[in-house]
Amino acid sequence: MIRIAVANQKGGVGKTTTAINLATALAATGMKVLLLDLDPQGNASTGLGVAQAARLRNSYDVLLGEASIVDAAVPSRVPRLDLLAATQDLSGAEVELVGYDRRTHRLADALDAVPDGRWDVCLMDCPPSLGLLTVNALVSAKQLLVPLQCEFFALEGLSQLLQTVERIRSRFNPELAILGVALTMFDRRNSLSRQVAEDVRACLGTAVFDTVVPRNVRLSEAPSHGLPALIYDLKCSGSEAYVRLARELIARLPRITPTTAEAA
Numbered sequence: 001m002i003r004i005a006v007a008n009q010k011g012g013v014g015k016t017t018t019a020i021n022l023a024t025a026l027a028a029t030g031m032k033v034l035l036l037d038l039d040p041q042g043n044a045s046t047g048l049g050v051a052q053a054a055r056l057r058n059s060y061d062v063l064l065g066e067a068s069i070v071d072a073a074v075p076s077r078v079p080r081l082d083l084l085a086a087t088q089d090l091s092g093a094e095v096e097l098v099g100y101d102r103r104t105h106r107l108a109d110a111l112d113a114v115p116d117g118r119w120d121v122c123l124m125d126c127p128p129s130l131g132l133l134t135v136n137a138l139v140s141a142k143q144l145l146v147p148l149q150c151e152f153f154a155l156e157g158l159s160q161l162l163q164t165v166e167r168i169r170s171r172f173n174p175e176l177a178i179l180g181v182a183l184t185m186f187d188r189r190n191s192l193s194r195q196v197a198e199d200v201r202a203c204l205g206t207a208v209f210d211t212v213v214p215r216n217v218r219l220s221e222a223p224s225h226g227l228p229a230l231i232y233d234l235k236c237s238g239s240e241a242y243v244r245l246a247r248e249l250i251a252r253l254p255r256i257t258p259t260t261a262e263a264a
């Protein structure tokens, strides 16, 4: 199972929107996808239409070792896309885990226990901080995808994230690779937006995906219907961008074949 953390310690940059819609696009190609909601706000869970009542077992239980991922994951309305939901409880986990063994490796251990072939790819939707939840995601992931909002302080926040990645590589997870940086909420009529996109490309080069996700109101409406934008309105500019981004992402991944094909 390929493990991809979707992280950026800034809030409101498009992590959850990116995680939900890429997960949906990957599932549409035939992969079995697991989306891990690691944000106590549970936006990915809500955005996929998973009600509170269906979050009885969730990412908090998994991190505390009280449930396995296989037992706690629930199906979403999207075929082949399952969710490990989040609840408010998760906000206590950062503090509670401090007293636990292997507190930085709780998620990695839980993912290691998932039987081969259960899912092809796992996307982790991280909270807006570099605390223990995000550290658990980065320790367990092989790949990092960074959504970056096209606004003035975008690069500043990124250097802090990259320092954390360096620390995690040297201490825990030398294989952690940057899969790419995805520019989000791009407004082509706004010269600042264009300037930021140019600066980010000048600074990070090919790490930046060619696809730029535009600011698109359909992307922000979809979660209130409990649907990924890709299903709510496949033809809107935002959905089209996420389909292209998913293609680029697949091209960058180490070769993956759906488990069904692997087993054959």
Ligand code: ADP
Pocket (backbone or CB within 6 Å): 010, 011, 012, 013, 014, 015, 016, 017, 018, 043, 128, 184, 185, 186, 213, 214, 215, 216, 217, 219, 220, 221, 223, 238
């Ligand atoms: P994060 O998970 O980083 O906090 P979200 O994905 O939740 O960010 O996005 C923050 C807000 O912006 C949400 O209300 C979301 O619906 C909206 N949003 C995200 N991406 C776009 C976009 N490309 N165009 C318009 N609204 C967006």
Ligand code: MG
Pocket (backbone or CB within 6 Å): 015, 016, 017, 039, 043, 125, 126, 127
């Ligand atoms: Mg979010």
